[in-house]
Amino acid sequence: MTGRSRGGLAAALAVYLVALTLRPAQTSVGPVLGDIGADLGLGEGALGLLGALPLLGFAAVSPLVHRLSSRWGAEGTLLAALAGLVLGVVVRSWTGAPGLWLGTAVIGATVAIGNVLVPVIVKRDFPDRIALATGAYSAVIAGSAAVGAAVAVPLAAAGTWRLALGVWAVPFAVVALVWWLRTRVRHDAEATVAEVDLAHSSVWRSATAWLVTGFMGLQATSFYVLVTWLPTIEASFGVSAHTAGIHLFVYQMVGIVGGLLIPFVMRPASQVGAAVTSTLFITVGTAGLLVAPDAVVAWIVIAGLGSGASLVMALSLMSLRGRTPSETTQLSGMAQSIGYLLAAVGPVAAGVLAEATGSWTPTLILLLAFAAGQLVVGLAVGVDRRARL
Known part of the structure; x- marks a missing residue:
């Protein structure tokens, strides 16, 4: 293997290692929410807010990342975020009730x-293999998210909920x-990227950027509506809680397959x-x-195949x-800020709708409306319009 090949392999490994850190700190919380509430005296409303806090952090911080990376470069900014993530995990687990909220907020911001x-x-x-590389790291994200949820209860049983959440500080x-x-290796290259970052106008005025954001x-x-409410929706069909939990795991795991397969459908000139x-x-899946x-x-x-494929498509x-690293950073920040804000509001709106109507049918119809909107946006954004960005 040549030095260049080894360098490419090391770069890929490093990116995928970072992908491993982007979900377990959140997905490990849900299975032990009951333990957290019992230990700290938190009600369902507070626990629901605790679960939504990382998504709100995604929405608030994402638009700011461009300025941070312009100053410190992508590598340096991400290093600071990883250090903050480790600190957030420790604070959340081991500094009492105030630390639970502060640490969770830090985790949302750094992720x-x-x-x-x-x-x-x-x-x-990986400019020539964007879709394949994106599918691979999305699979890593999804897999690590599933592992985080799966090991939380056994770890809590072996110790406490603090162990189940705090253990992630070590691999992070x-x-x-x-x-x-x-x-240290990328330092010189990052200086060049930072200079380019300052030369581009805001993507918030771009029609193409809004289409990417919409998708x-x-x-x-x-x-997030299905991840939050699918077991409850299935319960209305007469499915047991245990079986519904297994189905939710299946939904997330088949998403990995969908994410890995969709790059083979993409074409260079049109997606x-x-x-x-x-x-x-x-x-x-939703209509079914x-x-x-x-x-x-x-x-x-x-539905799981479509969900995983849609995530890779969006990323x-x-x-x-994005024509440059600068433009891509701005576009990614914009799309993820609004995207995760909607993701945080969606499950709440779905729950309110179900409670108001006494049925989950309106929520499923709402999801079909989202899918119809996604189809329209996809038809428009699938054509390369970078000249207009």
């Missing part, structure tokens, strides 16, 4: 930086060390086919839950539609 910058680094380091610190080594927001909202394919899977709930497993698998569009 937001990783969410924005990883697509930028993928575009810069290892990733931060690896990234620090990479930062990101619609797919994220559908995903319309990929946008339509990913959206149709979501549409068919509505009209034929007895085949719930089939619809969950189909790839951020890289493909």
Whole structure:
């Protein structure tokens, strides 16, 4: 293996290690929420806010990442975020009730930086394989999210909820060390990127940027509504809580498969086919839950494939539609800020709608409306309009 090949492999490994840190700190919370509430005397409303706080952090911090990376470079900014993530995990787990809230807020803010910058680094380091690289790191994100949720209860049983959440500080610190080594290698290149960053106008005035943002927001909202409420929706069909929990795990895991497969549908000049394919899977799965709930497993698998494919599609569009690392950083920050804000509001709105109507049918119809909107946006954004960005 040549030195250049080894360097490329090391770069890929480092990016995927960072991807491992972007979800477990959040997904490990849900399974032990009851333990947290019992220990600290928190009610369901407070626990619901605790679960939504990272998403609100994503929305608030994402637009600021461009300025941070312009000053410190992508590598340096991401290193600071990883260090902050380790600190946030420790504070959340081991400093009492105030630390629970403060640490969770820090986790949301630091993960937001990783969410924005990883697509930028993928575009810069793998310009000829953006879709495949995006599918791979999205699979890593999804897999680590599932692991975080799966091991939380056994770890809490072996110790407490603090152990279940705090244990992640150790692997995150290892990733931060690896990234620090990479930062030393990339220092000179980052200075050039930072200079370019200052030369471009805001993407907030770009029609193409709003289309990318719309696609990101619609797919994220559908995903988080189903992740939050799918077990409850299934309960209304007569499915047991245990079985519904397994189905939710299946929904997330088949998303990995969808994310890995959708790059093969993308084309260099147009991603319309990929946008339509990913959206149709979501549409068919949601419609199936509505009209034929007895085949719930089939619809969950189909919807999960579409969800994973849509996430990779959205992340790839951020890289493909940005002409430079600077523009990609701005676009990623914009799309993820609004996207995760919608994702935070979506489950709340879905729950209110179900409570007001006494049925989950209106919520499923709402998800179909989201899918229809995603299809329209996908048809428009799938054509490369970077000259207009």
